Amino acid sequence: ATFGNTCYCNSVLQALYFCRPFREKILAYRSQPRRKENLLTCLADLFHSIANQKRKVGVIPPKKFITRLRKENELFDNYMQQDAHEFLNYLLNTIADLLQEERKQEKTNGRLANGTLDSQNNNSNATPAPTWVHEIFQGTLTNETRCLTCETISSKDEDFLDLSVDVEQNTSITHCLRGFSNTETLCSEYKYYCEECRSKQEAHKRMxxxxxxMILALHLKRFKYMEQLQRYTKLSYRVVFPLELRLFNTSGDATNPERLYDLVAVVVHCGSGPNRGHYIAIVKSHDFWLLFDDDIVEKIDAQAIEEFYGLTSEISKNSESGYILFYQSRD
Known part of the structure:
Protein backbone atom coordinates (compact mmCIF):
# COMPACT_ATOMS: atom_id res chain seq x y z
CA ALA A 1 0.00 0.00 0.00
CA THR A 2 1.43 3.33 -0.97
CA PHE A 3 -0.28 5.35 1.72
CA GLY A 4 2.13 4.82 4.57
CA ASN A 5 2.85 1.95 6.84
CA THR A 6 -0.55 0.31 7.15
CA CYS A 7 0.30 -3.35 7.68
CA TYR A 8 -0.67 -3.07 11.38
CA CYS A 9 -4.14 -2.16 10.21
CA ASN A 10 -4.34 -4.54 7.23
CA SER A 11 -3.30 -7.56 9.26
CA VAL A 12 -5.86 -6.91 12.02
CA LEU A 13 -8.66 -6.28 9.50
CA GLN A 14 -7.77 -9.45 7.61
CA ALA A 15 -7.83 -11.42 10.86
CA LEU A 16 -11.18 -9.92 11.90
CA TYR A 17 -12.70 -10.59 8.49
CA PHE A 18 -12.05 -14.28 9.05
CA CYS A 19 -13.72 -14.23 12.48
CA ARG A 20 -17.04 -15.25 11.02
CA PRO A 21 -19.45 -14.01 13.73
CA PHE A 22 -17.81 -10.58 13.52
CA ARG A 23 -17.86 -10.45 9.72
CA GLU A 24 -21.54 -11.48 9.62
CA LYS A 25 -22.52 -8.75 12.08
CA ILE A 26 -20.58 -6.13 10.15
CA LEU A 27 -22.20 -7.13 6.84
CA ALA A 28 -25.66 -7.23 8.44
CA TYR A 29 -25.02 -3.76 9.86
CA ARG A 30 -24.28 -2.46 6.39
CA SER A 31 -27.62 -3.65 5.04
CA GLN A 32 -29.44 -1.38 7.50
CA PRO A 33 -30.39 2.18 6.54
CA ARG A 34 -27.35 4.36 5.83
CA ARG A 35 -25.95 6.55 8.54
CA LYS A 36 -23.41 9.30 8.46
CA GLU A 37 -19.88 8.16 7.79
CA ASN A 38 -17.82 6.90 10.70
CA LEU A 39 -15.22 4.22 11.32
CA LEU A 40 -17.88 1.51 11.46
CA THR A 41 -19.59 2.45 8.17
CA CYS A 42 -16.15 2.56 6.51
CA LEU A 43 -15.32 -0.88 7.86
CA ALA A 44 -18.71 -2.21 6.74
CA ASP A 45 -18.13 -0.85 3.22
CA LEU A 46 -14.69 -2.44 3.14
CA PHE A 47 -15.98 -5.85 4.30
CA HIS A 48 -18.83 -5.55 1.79
CA SER A 49 -16.49 -4.92 -1.10
CA ILE A 50 -14.33 -7.88 -0.06
CA ALA A 51 -17.37 -10.17 0.31
CA ASN A 52 -18.80 -9.12 -3.04
CA GLN A 53 -15.57 -9.16 -4.96
CA LYS A 54 -16.45 -10.81 -8.29
CA ARG A 55 -12.87 -11.53 -9.29
CA LYS A 56 -11.14 -14.49 -7.75
CA VAL A 57 -8.03 -12.41 -7.09
CA GLY A 58 -7.38 -8.75 -6.61
CA VAL A 59 -6.57 -6.17 -4.00
CA ILE A 60 -8.88 -3.80 -2.20
CA PRO A 61 -6.89 -1.03 -0.53
CA PRO A 62 -8.60 0.16 2.67
CA LYS A 63 -8.10 3.82 1.65
CA LYS A 64 -11.37 5.21 2.94
CA PHE A 65 -11.07 3.32 6.19
CA ILE A 66 -7.48 4.49 6.82
CA THR A 67 -8.35 8.08 5.96
CA ARG A 68 -11.21 7.96 8.46
CA LEU A 69 -9.02 6.29 11.10
CA ARG A 70 -6.41 9.04 10.77
CA LYS A 71 -9.06 11.71 10.98
CA GLU A 72 -10.48 10.27 14.19
CA ASN A 73 -7.37 9.35 16.10
CA GLU A 74 -4.13 11.26 15.86
CA LEU A 75 -2.27 8.25 17.24
CA PHE A 76 -2.65 6.68 13.78
CA ASP A 77 -2.35 9.93 11.82
CA ASN A 78 1.17 9.45 10.55
CA TYR A 79 3.18 7.17 8.38
CA MET A 80 4.84 5.33 11.22
CA GLN A 81 4.49 1.72 12.16
CA GLN A 82 1.81 1.38 14.83
CA ASP A 83 1.09 -1.38 17.29
CA ALA A 84 -1.46 -3.85 15.91
CA HIS A 85 -2.76 -4.59 19.40
CA GLU A 86 -3.44 -0.93 20.16
CA PHE A 87 -5.25 -0.67 16.86
CA LEU A 88 -7.39 -3.77 17.56
CA ASN A 89 -8.29 -2.38 20.95
CA TYR A 90 -9.18 1.02 19.57
CA LEU A 91 -11.23 -0.48 16.75
CA LEU A 92 -13.36 -2.80 18.90
CA ASN A 93 -14.00 -0.13 21.53
CA THR A 94 -14.87 2.47 18.90
CA ILE A 95 -17.34 0.15 17.16
CA ALA A 96 -18.98 -0.70 20.48
CA ASP A 97 -19.25 3.03 21.35
CA LEU A 98 -20.76 3.87 17.96
CA LEU A 99 -23.34 1.09 18.30
CA GLN A 100 -24.29 2.26 21.78
CA GLU A 101 -24.54 5.84 20.56
CA GLU A 102 -26.82 4.78 17.71
CA ARG A 103 -29.01 2.82 20.07
CA LYS A 104 -29.33 5.88 22.29
CA GLN A 105 -30.30 8.01 19.29
CA GLU A 106 -32.89 5.48 18.17
CA LYS A 107 -34.40 5.46 21.63
CA THR A 108 -34.52 9.24 21.73
CA ASN A 109 -36.11 9.34 18.29
CA GLY A 110 -38.51 6.58 19.26
CA ARG A 111 -39.53 8.53 22.35
CA LEU A 112 -40.11 11.63 20.33
CA ALA A 113 -42.14 9.67 17.81
CA ASN A 114 -44.64 8.20 20.26
CA GLY A 115 -44.45 11.02 22.75
CA THR A 116 -44.13 8.76 25.78
CA LEU A 117 -41.05 8.59 27.92
CA ASP A 118 -39.69 5.16 28.45
CA SER A 119 -38.94 5.45 32.14
CA GLN A 120 -36.47 2.61 32.46
CA ASN A 121 -34.30 3.89 29.63
CA ASN A 122 -34.45 7.42 30.83
CA ASN A 123 -31.69 6.89 33.31
CA SER A 124 -28.68 8.34 31.54
CA ASN A 125 -26.24 6.80 34.03
CA ALA A 126 -27.38 3.26 33.39
CA THR A 127 -24.69 1.00 31.97
CA PRO A 128 -25.41 0.77 28.26
CA ALA A 129 -26.64 -2.64 27.17
CA PRO A 130 -23.97 -4.83 25.61
CA THR A 131 -23.59 -4.63 21.84
CA TRP A 132 -22.78 -7.49 19.48
CA VAL A 133 -19.10 -6.57 19.84
CA HIS A 134 -19.44 -7.49 23.52
CA GLU A 135 -21.47 -10.61 22.69
CA ILE A 136 -18.64 -11.83 20.47
CA PHE A 137 -15.44 -10.71 22.19
CA GLN A 138 -16.22 -9.93 25.80
CA GLY A 139 -15.16 -12.23 28.58
CA THR A 140 -14.96 -11.58 32.31
CA LEU A 141 -12.06 -11.81 34.69
CA THR A 142 -12.51 -11.88 38.39
CA ASN A 143 -9.90 -10.45 40.71
CA GLU A 144 -10.00 -12.32 44.00
CA THR A 145 -8.24 -11.20 47.16
CA ARG A 146 -8.29 -13.43 50.23
CA CYS A 147 -7.29 -12.00 53.57
CA LEU A 148 -4.94 -14.47 55.26
CA THR A 149 -6.11 -13.42 58.71
CA CYS A 150 -9.89 -13.75 58.47
CA GLU A 151 -10.08 -15.76 55.21
CA THR A 152 -12.65 -13.35 53.75
CA ILE A 153 -12.55 -13.24 49.96
CA SER A 154 -13.40 -10.07 48.14
CA SER A 155 -13.76 -10.26 44.40
CA LYS A 156 -14.09 -7.69 41.69
CA ASP A 157 -15.10 -8.49 38.13
CA GLU A 158 -13.65 -6.82 35.10
CA ASP A 159 -14.60 -7.33 31.49
CA PHE A 160 -12.16 -7.65 28.62
CA LEU A 161 -12.43 -7.60 24.82
CA ASP A 162 -8.97 -9.10 24.47
CA LEU A 163 -6.69 -10.71 26.98
CA SER A 164 -3.03 -9.67 27.33
CA VAL A 165 -0.75 -12.41 28.62
CA ASP A 166 2.91 -12.44 29.65
CA VAL A 167 5.23 -14.66 27.66
CA GLU A 168 8.18 -16.77 28.74
CA GLN A 169 10.70 -18.78 26.75
CA ASN A 170 9.62 -22.22 25.50
CA THR A 171 6.07 -22.24 26.75
CA SER A 172 2.59 -22.67 25.37
CA ILE A 173 -0.51 -20.54 25.31
CA THR A 174 -2.06 -22.81 27.93
CA HIS A 175 0.92 -22.17 30.18
CA CYS A 176 0.67 -18.40 29.68
CA LEU A 177 -3.01 -18.49 30.57
CA ARG A 178 -2.25 -20.55 33.64
CA GLY A 179 0.39 -18.05 34.72
CA PHE A 180 -2.31 -15.49 34.39
CA SER A 181 -4.17 -16.96 37.35
CA ASN A 182 -1.16 -17.64 39.60
CA THR A 183 -1.62 -16.66 43.21
CA GLU A 184 0.37 -13.66 44.35
CA THR A 185 1.02 -12.86 48.02
CA LEU A 186 0.47 -9.29 49.12
CA CYS A 187 2.78 -8.63 52.04
CA SER A 188 5.12 -6.07 53.68
CA GLU A 189 4.46 -2.67 52.05
CA TYR A 190 1.91 -4.20 49.67
CA LYS A 191 -0.46 -5.42 52.39
CA TYR A 192 -4.13 -5.28 51.57
CA TYR A 193 -6.69 -3.26 53.52
CA CYS A 194 -9.24 -5.80 54.68
CA GLU A 195 -12.71 -4.36 55.30
CA GLU A 196 -13.50 -7.19 57.67
CA CYS A 197 -10.39 -6.84 59.86
CA ARG A 198 -10.43 -3.05 59.34
CA SER A 199 -6.68 -3.05 58.97
CA LYS A 200 -3.92 -3.87 56.53
CA GLN A 201 -3.33 -7.59 56.28
CA GLU A 202 -1.34 -10.09 54.28
CA ALA A 203 -3.45 -11.52 51.51
CA HIS A 204 -3.47 -13.81 48.49
CA LYS A 205 -4.51 -12.29 45.21
CA ARG A 206 -5.27 -13.94 41.91
CA MET A 207 -7.00 -13.31 38.62
CA MET A 214 -17.21 -16.56 21.96
CA ILE A 215 -14.04 -15.31 20.27
CA LEU A 216 -10.99 -15.14 22.47
CA ALA A 217 -8.48 -12.57 21.26
CA LEU A 218 -5.16 -13.25 22.99
CA HIS A 219 -2.44 -10.63 22.91
CA LEU A 220 1.05 -11.90 23.70
CA LYS A 221 3.05 -9.22 25.49
CA ARG A 222 6.13 -9.48 23.31
CA PHE A 223 7.33 -5.90 23.73
CA LYS A 224 9.11 -5.19 26.97
CA TYR A 225 10.79 -2.06 28.21
CA MET A 226 14.42 -2.79 29.06
CA GLU A 227 15.79 -0.33 31.62
CA GLN A 228 19.41 -0.87 30.65
CA LEU A 229 18.67 -0.30 26.97
CA GLN A 230 16.20 2.54 27.64
CA ARG A 231 13.92 1.18 24.97
CA TYR A 232 11.39 -1.50 24.17
CA THR A 233 12.77 -4.76 22.95
CA LYS A 234 10.99 -7.71 21.43
CA LEU A 235 10.72 -11.04 23.20
CA SER A 236 10.93 -13.53 20.36
CA TYR A 237 10.28 -16.38 22.77
CA ARG A 238 8.88 -19.58 21.39
CA VAL A 239 5.25 -19.77 22.53
CA VAL A 240 3.32 -22.68 21.07
CA PHE A 241 -0.29 -21.97 20.09
CA PRO A 242 -2.27 -25.06 19.07
CA LEU A 243 -4.92 -25.20 16.34
CA GLU A 244 -7.28 -26.51 18.99
CA LEU A 245 -7.35 -25.07 22.48
CA ARG A 246 -9.25 -26.50 25.42
CA LEU A 247 -9.92 -23.89 28.06
CA PHE A 248 -11.42 -23.97 31.49
CA ASN A 249 -13.27 -21.18 33.17
CA THR A 250 -11.21 -21.09 36.28
CA SER A 251 -13.64 -19.56 38.73
CA GLY A 252 -15.88 -21.91 40.64
CA ASP A 253 -19.26 -20.52 39.63
CA ALA A 254 -18.62 -20.85 35.91
CA THR A 255 -21.59 -22.00 33.88
CA ASN A 256 -19.66 -23.68 31.08
CA PRO A 257 -16.57 -25.09 32.77
CA GLU A 258 -14.85 -26.22 29.61
CA ARG A 259 -14.78 -24.79 26.13
CA LEU A 260 -13.12 -25.99 22.99
CA TYR A 261 -11.63 -23.29 20.77
CA ASP A 262 -10.34 -23.39 17.22
CA LEU A 263 -7.63 -21.08 15.98
CA VAL A 264 -9.10 -18.89 13.23
CA ALA A 265 -6.53 -16.13 12.75
CA VAL A 266 -3.13 -14.90 13.91
CA VAL A 267 -1.54 -11.50 13.57
CA VAL A 268 2.20 -12.07 13.30
CA HIS A 269 4.87 -9.51 14.11
CA CYS A 270 7.99 -9.70 11.93
CA GLY A 271 11.08 -7.85 13.06
CA SER A 272 13.20 -7.19 16.11
CA GLY A 273 11.40 -4.28 17.77
CA PRO A 274 8.02 -2.59 18.11
CA ASN A 275 8.57 0.44 15.90
CA ARG A 276 10.36 -1.20 13.08
CA GLY A 277 9.04 -4.36 11.69
CA HIS A 278 6.07 -5.57 9.83
CA TYR A 279 2.79 -7.39 10.46
CA ILE A 280 1.28 -10.22 8.49
CA ALA A 281 -1.85 -12.29 9.13
CA ILE A 282 -2.50 -16.02 8.90
CA VAL A 283 -6.16 -16.97 8.65
CA LYS A 284 -8.24 -20.07 8.27
CA SER A 285 -10.58 -19.94 5.31
CA HIS A 286 -12.82 -22.93 4.62
CA ASP A 287 -10.45 -25.71 5.47
CA PHE A 288 -7.13 -24.24 4.55
CA TRP A 289 -4.74 -21.62 5.82
CA LEU A 290 -3.85 -18.40 4.03
CA LEU A 291 -1.02 -15.99 4.69
CA PHE A 292 -1.74 -12.32 4.00
CA ASP A 293 1.23 -10.01 3.65
CA ASP A 294 -0.42 -6.67 2.83
CA ASP A 295 -1.55 -7.34 -0.75
CA ILE A 296 0.16 -10.69 -1.26
CA VAL A 297 -1.84 -13.81 -0.41
CA GLU A 298 -0.51 -17.33 -0.38
CA LYS A 299 -1.86 -20.66 0.73
CA ILE A 300 0.16 -22.34 3.49
CA ASP A 301 0.23 -25.72 5.10
CA ALA A 302 -1.19 -26.01 8.64
CA GLN A 303 2.24 -27.44 9.49
CA ALA A 304 3.85 -24.11 8.51
CA ILE A 305 2.09 -22.35 11.39
CA GLU A 306 4.76 -23.75 13.70
CA GLU A 307 7.21 -21.34 12.07
CA PHE A 308 5.37 -18.51 13.80
CA TYR A 309 5.73 -19.78 17.38
CA GLY A 310 8.92 -17.78 17.92
CA LEU A 311 12.58 -18.61 18.48
CA THR A 312 14.22 -20.77 21.11
CA SER A 313 17.58 -19.06 20.92
CA GLU A 314 18.19 -15.34 20.72
CA ILE A 315 16.00 -12.93 22.68
CA SER A 316 15.65 -10.01 20.29
CA LYS A 317 16.56 -11.60 17.00
CA ASN A 318 14.59 -10.64 13.96
CA SER A 319 11.72 -13.09 14.13
CA GLU A 320 8.25 -13.74 12.80
CA SER A 321 6.19 -14.58 15.86
CA GLY A 322 2.53 -14.82 16.76
CA TYR A 323 1.39 -11.59 18.41
CA ILE A 324 -2.43 -11.66 18.51
CA LEU A 325 -4.28 -14.97 18.36
CA PHE A 326 -7.97 -15.28 17.57
CA TYR A 327 -9.65 -18.43 18.89
CA GLN A 328 -13.29 -19.15 18.17
CA SER A 329 -15.40 -21.22 20.51
CA ARG A 330 -16.93 -24.35 18.97
CA ASP A 331 -20.35 -24.08 20.54
Whole structure:
Protein backbone atom coordinates (compact mmCIF):
# COMPACT_ATOMS: atom_id res chain seq x y z
CA ALA A 1 0.00 0.00 0.00
CA THR A 2 1.43 3.33 -0.97
CA PHE A 3 -0.28 5.35 1.72
CA GLY A 4 2.13 4.82 4.57
CA ASN A 5 2.85 1.95 6.84
CA THR A 6 -0.55 0.31 7.15
CA CYS A 7 0.30 -3.35 7.68
CA TYR A 8 -0.67 -3.07 11.38
CA CYS A 9 -4.14 -2.16 10.21
CA ASN A 10 -4.34 -4.54 7.23
CA SER A 11 -3.30 -7.56 9.26
CA VAL A 12 -5.86 -6.91 12.02
CA LEU A 13 -8.66 -6.28 9.50
CA GLN A 14 -7.77 -9.45 7.61
CA ALA A 15 -7.83 -11.42 10.86
CA LEU A 16 -11.18 -9.92 11.90
CA TYR A 17 -12.70 -10.59 8.49
CA PHE A 18 -12.05 -14.28 9.05
CA CYS A 19 -13.72 -14.23 12.48
CA ARG A 20 -17.04 -15.25 11.02
CA PRO A 21 -19.45 -14.01 13.73
CA PHE A 22 -17.81 -10.58 13.52
CA ARG A 23 -17.86 -10.45 9.72
CA GLU A 24 -21.54 -11.48 9.62
CA LYS A 25 -22.52 -8.75 12.08
CA ILE A 26 -20.58 -6.13 10.15
CA LEU A 27 -22.20 -7.13 6.84
CA ALA A 28 -25.66 -7.23 8.44
CA TYR A 29 -25.02 -3.76 9.86
CA ARG A 30 -24.28 -2.46 6.39
CA SER A 31 -27.62 -3.65 5.04
CA GLN A 32 -29.44 -1.38 7.50
CA PRO A 33 -30.39 2.18 6.54
CA ARG A 34 -27.35 4.36 5.83
CA ARG A 35 -25.95 6.55 8.54
CA LYS A 36 -23.41 9.30 8.46
CA GLU A 37 -19.88 8.16 7.79
CA ASN A 38 -17.82 6.90 10.70
CA LEU A 39 -15.22 4.22 11.32
CA LEU A 40 -17.88 1.51 11.46
CA THR A 41 -19.59 2.45 8.17
CA CYS A 42 -16.15 2.56 6.51
CA LEU A 43 -15.32 -0.88 7.86
CA ALA A 44 -18.71 -2.21 6.74
CA ASP A 45 -18.13 -0.85 3.22
CA LEU A 46 -14.69 -2.44 3.14
CA PHE A 47 -15.98 -5.85 4.30
CA HIS A 48 -18.83 -5.55 1.79
CA SER A 49 -16.49 -4.92 -1.10
CA ILE A 50 -14.33 -7.88 -0.06
CA ALA A 51 -17.37 -10.17 0.31
CA ASN A 52 -18.80 -9.12 -3.04
CA GLN A 53 -15.57 -9.16 -4.96
CA LYS A 54 -16.45 -10.81 -8.29
CA ARG A 55 -12.87 -11.53 -9.29
CA LYS A 56 -11.14 -14.49 -7.75
CA VAL A 57 -8.03 -12.41 -7.09
CA GLY A 58 -7.38 -8.75 -6.61
CA VAL A 59 -6.57 -6.17 -4.00
CA ILE A 60 -8.88 -3.80 -2.20
CA PRO A 61 -6.89 -1.03 -0.53
CA PRO A 62 -8.60 0.16 2.67
CA LYS A 63 -8.10 3.82 1.65
CA LYS A 64 -11.37 5.21 2.94
CA PHE A 65 -11.07 3.32 6.19
CA ILE A 66 -7.48 4.49 6.82
CA THR A 67 -8.35 8.08 5.96
CA ARG A 68 -11.21 7.96 8.46
CA LEU A 69 -9.02 6.29 11.10
CA ARG A 70 -6.41 9.04 10.77
CA LYS A 71 -9.06 11.71 10.98
CA GLU A 72 -10.48 10.27 14.19
CA ASN A 73 -7.37 9.35 16.10
CA GLU A 74 -4.13 11.26 15.86
CA LEU A 75 -2.27 8.25 17.24
CA PHE A 76 -2.65 6.68 13.78
CA ASP A 77 -2.35 9.93 11.82
CA ASN A 78 1.17 9.45 10.55
CA TYR A 79 3.18 7.17 8.38
CA MET A 80 4.84 5.33 11.22
CA GLN A 81 4.49 1.72 12.16
CA GLN A 82 1.81 1.38 14.83
CA ASP A 83 1.09 -1.38 17.29
CA ALA A 84 -1.46 -3.85 15.91
CA HIS A 85 -2.76 -4.59 19.40
CA GLU A 86 -3.44 -0.93 20.16
CA PHE A 87 -5.25 -0.67 16.86
CA LEU A 88 -7.39 -3.77 17.56
CA ASN A 89 -8.29 -2.38 20.95
CA TYR A 90 -9.18 1.02 19.57
CA LEU A 91 -11.23 -0.48 16.75
CA LEU A 92 -13.36 -2.80 18.90
CA ASN A 93 -14.00 -0.13 21.53
CA THR A 94 -14.87 2.47 18.90
CA ILE A 95 -17.34 0.15 17.16
CA ALA A 96 -18.98 -0.70 20.48
CA ASP A 97 -19.25 3.03 21.35
CA LEU A 98 -20.76 3.87 17.96
CA LEU A 99 -23.34 1.09 18.30
CA GLN A 100 -24.29 2.26 21.78
CA GLU A 101 -24.54 5.84 20.56
CA GLU A 102 -26.82 4.78 17.71
CA ARG A 103 -29.01 2.82 20.07
CA LYS A 104 -29.33 5.88 22.29
CA GLN A 105 -30.30 8.01 19.29
CA GLU A 106 -32.89 5.48 18.17
CA LYS A 107 -34.40 5.46 21.63
CA THR A 108 -34.52 9.24 21.73
CA ASN A 109 -36.11 9.34 18.29
CA GLY A 110 -38.51 6.58 19.26
CA ARG A 111 -39.53 8.53 22.35
CA LEU A 112 -40.11 11.63 20.33
CA ALA A 113 -42.14 9.67 17.81
CA ASN A 114 -44.64 8.20 20.26
CA GLY A 115 -44.45 11.02 22.75
CA THR A 116 -44.13 8.76 25.78
CA LEU A 117 -41.05 8.59 27.92
CA ASP A 118 -39.69 5.16 28.45
CA SER A 119 -38.94 5.45 32.14
CA GLN A 120 -36.47 2.61 32.46
CA ASN A 121 -34.30 3.89 29.63
CA ASN A 122 -34.45 7.42 30.83
CA ASN A 123 -31.69 6.89 33.31
CA SER A 124 -28.68 8.34 31.54
CA ASN A 125 -26.24 6.80 34.03
CA ALA A 126 -27.38 3.26 33.39
CA THR A 127 -24.69 1.00 31.97
CA PRO A 128 -25.41 0.77 28.26
CA ALA A 129 -26.64 -2.64 27.17
CA PRO A 130 -23.97 -4.83 25.61
CA THR A 131 -23.59 -4.63 21.84
CA TRP A 132 -22.78 -7.49 19.48
CA VAL A 133 -19.10 -6.57 19.84
CA HIS A 134 -19.44 -7.49 23.52
CA GLU A 135 -21.47 -10.61 22.69
CA ILE A 136 -18.64 -11.83 20.47
CA PHE A 137 -15.44 -10.71 22.19
CA GLN A 138 -16.22 -9.93 25.80
CA GLY A 139 -15.16 -12.23 28.58
CA THR A 140 -14.96 -11.58 32.31
CA LEU A 141 -12.06 -11.81 34.69
CA THR A 142 -12.51 -11.88 38.39
CA ASN A 143 -9.90 -10.45 40.71
CA GLU A 144 -10.00 -12.32 44.00
CA THR A 145 -8.24 -11.20 47.16
CA ARG A 146 -8.29 -13.43 50.23
CA CYS A 147 -7.29 -12.00 53.57
CA LEU A 148 -4.94 -14.47 55.26
CA THR A 149 -6.11 -13.42 58.71
CA CYS A 150 -9.89 -13.75 58.47
CA GLU A 151 -10.08 -15.76 55.21
CA THR A 152 -12.65 -13.35 53.75
CA ILE A 153 -12.55 -13.24 49.96
CA SER A 154 -13.40 -10.07 48.14
CA SER A 155 -13.76 -10.26 44.40
CA LYS A 156 -14.09 -7.69 41.69
CA ASP A 157 -15.10 -8.49 38.13
CA GLU A 158 -13.65 -6.82 35.10
CA ASP A 159 -14.60 -7.33 31.49
CA PHE A 160 -12.16 -7.65 28.62
CA LEU A 161 -12.43 -7.60 24.82
CA ASP A 162 -8.97 -9.10 24.47
CA LEU A 163 -6.69 -10.71 26.98
CA SER A 164 -3.03 -9.67 27.33
CA VAL A 165 -0.75 -12.41 28.62
CA ASP A 166 2.91 -12.44 29.65
CA VAL A 167 5.23 -14.66 27.66
CA GLU A 168 8.18 -16.77 28.74
CA GLN A 169 10.70 -18.78 26.75
CA ASN A 170 9.62 -22.22 25.50
CA THR A 171 6.07 -22.24 26.75
CA SER A 172 2.59 -22.67 25.37
CA ILE A 173 -0.51 -20.54 25.31
CA THR A 174 -2.06 -22.81 27.93
CA HIS A 175 0.92 -22.17 30.18
CA CYS A 176 0.67 -18.40 29.68
CA LEU A 177 -3.01 -18.49 30.57
CA ARG A 178 -2.25 -20.55 33.64
CA GLY A 179 0.39 -18.05 34.72
CA PHE A 180 -2.31 -15.49 34.39
CA SER A 181 -4.17 -16.96 37.35
CA ASN A 182 -1.16 -17.64 39.60
CA THR A 183 -1.62 -16.66 43.21
CA GLU A 184 0.37 -13.66 44.35
CA THR A 185 1.02 -12.86 48.02
CA LEU A 186 0.47 -9.29 49.12
CA CYS A 187 2.78 -8.63 52.04
CA SER A 188 5.12 -6.07 53.68
CA GLU A 189 4.46 -2.67 52.05
CA TYR A 190 1.91 -4.20 49.67
CA LYS A 191 -0.46 -5.42 52.39
CA TYR A 192 -4.13 -5.28 51.57
CA TYR A 193 -6.69 -3.26 53.52
CA CYS A 194 -9.24 -5.80 54.68
CA GLU A 195 -12.71 -4.36 55.30
CA GLU A 196 -13.50 -7.19 57.67
CA CYS A 197 -10.39 -6.84 59.86
CA ARG A 198 -10.43 -3.05 59.34
CA SER A 199 -6.68 -3.05 58.97
CA LYS A 200 -3.92 -3.87 56.53
CA GLN A 201 -3.33 -7.59 56.28
CA GLU A 202 -1.34 -10.09 54.28
CA ALA A 203 -3.45 -11.52 51.51
CA HIS A 204 -3.47 -13.81 48.49
CA LYS A 205 -4.51 -12.29 45.21
CA ARG A 206 -5.27 -13.94 41.91
CA MET A 207 -7.00 -13.31 38.62
CA UNK A 208 -9.34 -15.90 37.25
CA UNK A 209 -11.30 -16.21 34.06
CA UNK A 210 -14.92 -16.16 35.07
CA UNK A 211 -16.53 -16.09 31.65
CA UNK A 212 -14.89 -17.14 28.41
CA UNK A 213 -15.90 -15.23 25.27
CA MET A 214 -17.21 -16.56 21.96
CA ILE A 215 -14.04 -15.31 20.27
CA LEU A 216 -10.99 -15.14 22.47
CA ALA A 217 -8.48 -12.57 21.26
CA LEU A 218 -5.16 -13.25 22.99
CA HIS A 219 -2.44 -10.63 22.91
CA LEU A 220 1.05 -11.90 23.70
CA LYS A 221 3.05 -9.22 25.49
CA ARG A 222 6.13 -9.48 23.31
CA PHE A 223 7.33 -5.90 23.73
CA LYS A 224 9.11 -5.19 26.97
CA TYR A 225 10.79 -2.06 28.21
CA MET A 226 14.42 -2.79 29.06
CA GLU A 227 15.79 -0.33 31.62
CA GLN A 228 19.41 -0.87 30.65
CA LEU A 229 18.67 -0.30 26.97
CA GLN A 230 16.20 2.54 27.64
CA ARG A 231 13.92 1.18 24.97
CA TYR A 232 11.39 -1.50 24.17
CA THR A 233 12.77 -4.76 22.95
CA LYS A 234 10.99 -7.71 21.43
CA LEU A 235 10.72 -11.04 23.20
CA SER A 236 10.93 -13.53 20.36
CA TYR A 237 10.28 -16.38 22.77
CA ARG A 238 8.88 -19.58 21.39
CA VAL A 239 5.25 -19.77 22.53
CA VAL A 240 3.32 -22.68 21.07
CA PHE A 241 -0.29 -21.97 20.09
CA PRO A 242 -2.27 -25.06 19.07
CA LEU A 243 -4.92 -25.20 16.34
CA GLU A 244 -7.28 -26.51 18.99
CA LEU A 245 -7.35 -25.07 22.48
CA ARG A 246 -9.25 -26.50 25.42
CA LEU A 247 -9.92 -23.89 28.06
CA PHE A 248 -11.42 -23.97 31.49
CA ASN A 249 -13.27 -21.18 33.17
CA THR A 250 -11.21 -21.09 36.28
CA SER A 251 -13.64 -19.56 38.73
CA GLY A 252 -15.88 -21.91 40.64
CA ASP A 253 -19.26 -20.52 39.63
CA ALA A 254 -18.62 -20.85 35.91
CA THR A 255 -21.59 -22.00 33.88
CA ASN A 256 -19.66 -23.68 31.08
CA PRO A 257 -16.57 -25.09 32.77
CA GLU A 258 -14.85 -26.22 29.61
CA ARG A 259 -14.78 -24.79 26.13
CA LEU A 260 -13.12 -25.99 22.99
CA TYR A 261 -11.63 -23.29 20.77
CA ASP A 262 -10.34 -23.39 17.22
CA LEU A 263 -7.63 -21.08 15.98
CA VAL A 264 -9.10 -18.89 13.23
CA ALA A 265 -6.53 -16.13 12.75
CA VAL A 266 -3.13 -14.90 13.91
CA VAL A 267 -1.54 -11.50 13.57
CA VAL A 268 2.20 -12.07 13.30
CA HIS A 269 4.87 -9.51 14.11
CA CYS A 270 7.99 -9.70 11.93
CA GLY A 271 11.08 -7.85 13.06
CA SER A 272 13.20 -7.19 16.11
CA GLY A 273 11.40 -4.28 17.77
CA PRO A 274 8.02 -2.59 18.11
CA ASN A 275 8.57 0.44 15.90
CA ARG A 276 10.36 -1.20 13.08
CA GLY A 277 9.04 -4.36 11.69
CA HIS A 278 6.07 -5.57 9.83
CA TYR A 279 2.79 -7.39 10.46
CA ILE A 280 1.28 -10.22 8.49
CA ALA A 281 -1.85 -12.29 9.13
CA ILE A 282 -2.50 -16.02 8.90
CA VAL A 283 -6.16 -16.97 8.65
CA LYS A 284 -8.24 -20.07 8.27
CA SER A 285 -10.58 -19.94 5.31
CA HIS A 286 -12.82 -22.93 4.62
CA ASP A 287 -10.45 -25.71 5.47
CA PHE A 288 -7.13 -24.24 4.55
CA TRP A 289 -4.74 -21.62 5.82
CA LEU A 290 -3.85 -18.40 4.03
CA LEU A 291 -1.02 -15.99 4.69
CA PHE A 292 -1.74 -12.32 4.00
CA ASP A 293 1.23 -10.01 3.65
CA ASP A 294 -0.42 -6.67 2.83
CA ASP A 295 -1.55 -7.34 -0.75
CA ILE A 296 0.16 -10.69 -1.26
CA VAL A 297 -1.84 -13.81 -0.41
CA GLU A 298 -0.51 -17.33 -0.38
CA LYS A 299 -1.86 -20.66 0.73
CA ILE A 300 0.16 -22.34 3.49
CA ASP A 301 0.23 -25.72 5.10
CA ALA A 302 -1.19 -26.01 8.64
CA GLN A 303 2.24 -27.44 9.49
CA ALA A 304 3.85 -24.11 8.51
CA ILE A 305 2.09 -22.35 11.39
CA GLU A 306 4.76 -23.75 13.70
CA GLU A 307 7.21 -21.34 12.07
CA PHE A 308 5.37 -18.51 13.80
CA TYR A 309 5.73 -19.78 17.38
CA GLY A 310 8.92 -17.78 17.92
CA LEU A 311 12.58 -18.61 18.48
CA THR A 312 14.22 -20.77 21.11
CA SER A 313 17.58 -19.06 20.92
CA GLU A 314 18.19 -15.34 20.72
CA ILE A 315 16.00 -12.93 22.68
CA SER A 316 15.65 -10.01 20.29
CA LYS A 317 16.56 -11.60 17.00
CA ASN A 318 14.59 -10.64 13.96
CA SER A 319 11.72 -13.09 14.13
CA GLU A 320 8.25 -13.74 12.80
CA SER A 321 6.19 -14.58 15.86
CA GLY A 322 2.53 -14.82 16.76
CA TYR A 323 1.39 -11.59 18.41
CA ILE A 324 -2.43 -11.66 18.51
CA LEU A 325 -4.28 -14.97 18.36
CA PHE A 326 -7.97 -15.28 17.57
CA TYR A 327 -9.65 -18.43 18.89
CA GLN A 328 -13.29 -19.15 18.17
CA SER A 329 -15.40 -21.22 20.51
CA ARG A 330 -16.93 -24.35 18.97
CA ASP A 331 -20.35 -24.08 20.54
Missing amino acids: RVKKLP
